[in-house]
Amino acid sequence: MFTGIIESLGTITKLEKDKENLHISVKSNITHELKIDQSIAHNGVCLTVIDINDDVYTVTAIQETLDKTNLDTLKTGEIVNLERAMKLGDRLDGHIVQGHVDQTAICTAIENANGSWVFSFEYDTSLNNITIEKGSITVNGTSLTVVNSGTNTFSVAIIPYTYENTNFKTFKKGTIVNLEFDVVGKYVARLMKNYK
Structure with missing residues (x-):
């Protein structure tokens, strides 16, 4: 669950195709606060952190996600909006956002x-x-x-x-x-x- 209040910006450092999946590596100033298995929204798309290396982390988008979002148009060096999942008890400053792009x-x-x-x-x-x-x-x-x-x-x-x-x-x-x-x-x- 998200609020739609962008927390940070990230820069795409690597895009790697793996069968029908796309591994997306992102450099961000919040990487040091992330952990493996954590959900983070990228341009509103909820994806799971699968790897962390210094200030770069990697997430994977499956074909279903690529078909419904703009993630398949990303290019290295492009900037993406980032938001970590909300904490229970925090203010809902935006509105209820699921991270599931329509x-x-x-x-x-x-x-x-x-x-x-x-x-x-x-x-x-x-x-x-x-x-x-x-x-x-x-x-x-x-x-x-x-x-x-x-x-x-x-x-x-x-x-x-x-x-x-x-x-x-x-x-x-x-x-x-x-x-x-x-x-x-x-x-x-x-x-x-x-x-x-």
Whole structure:
């Protein structure tokens, strides 16, 4: 369980294909606090630490994960958002995030809003995921509030702190991002679909 509050950034140091799996090595300033078997979210994807070597740790993504996320587009030197699993009893500063990405989206526009930024995204509606204005959405593991919601589009406003401390600063038009839709909203949508 995560909150969507990005704790640190990591740099991809190595990508190694092993059959259908991808071993991802990440250099991070929180590596020294990690341990083998620990869960950590990478751009919102919950992965298990399998190896630690100095300030670099390694996680493995299986084909199912690669099919549903942007992890298969990673390149050496790229920056990823990192968050360790929340501790029981901690504040829930973001919203309930499972670390299970629902699908990807494409960044369609970035607007400088004189002190903040508005990022717009488009996603495939065939998976029946929805956003609502003022609802929660997780983009690359970052807990955000939807400011505009369309049938297959939404926008989020990013404050300077979030911009500087996440990989949003690396986004451009066409960037593929991971989305995790609000878990409560997903249950309501499923119930409504079954009700009809």
